[in-house]
Amino acid sequence: MSFDPGKRYKFLCCCGAGLGSSQMLASKLRMVCSKRGIQAKVDVASAGEGVGAAPRYDATFCNKNFVKVLAKAEAKGTKIYGLDNVINADEINQNLDLFFGEG
């Protein structure tokens, strides 16, 4: 879906326990969205919870180590983006580009 500035997107950030890297990722993602004028609600969850929760979100971001755990959610058609560097704004930007370029 191409970017719709009127839409409030729902993004999920996952990591092992919803405690460490997901918080950092969520914080960076919020900053990036704010800079790009993307309205977004960003939540965090553990990868385990993420499997169930991801289908309710427009896209889910995580450290690449957790992509496997979230694979079941991806099979249901939800978009999962695994990052090498969860606190790198450039990589987050690139994945957002992918998200808006697809579908």
Add this chain to the structure above:
Amino acid sequence: MKLDFLKKLYEEDLLSVEESFDTWQDAVKASILPMVNKKMVTPAYGDEILKSVDEYGLYIFLCPHICMPHCKAFSEVMQSGACLMKVNQPVYPIPDDPSTFAELFFAIAGTDADHHLDCVQDFMEILDDEETVEALLQVQSMEDLKQLIYGGK
């Protein structure tokens, strides 16, 4: 540069500088020692982190240069907090993978999820500031650290 949090860590003996480690596991266990010494976490917290990595993969290596040892073993944490260890020789946890490594180990521990989050955010402030991270990477000794924090730029 974001030095306030570093100053606080220094004054509370929560900063360390080490030369090198044979394995990344040794590095992780060493990174939490200041908190063990201050009875903020039990010695088992380090083992819990390693168990967590066994289960979830090397999630603690956040990005080049940065490792954030942490896990949700709240029962091993008596007092929430964080400590920072600089290792002069970069630690490479994956053989033949030069892209995953760290010299800065920001270990955090929370008594519960909320406290854990506070510690994460304290570190995010430093991590967000390239100048501070660069300066930390240049540090080779406790003297250098002291100079960085108190010498002022």
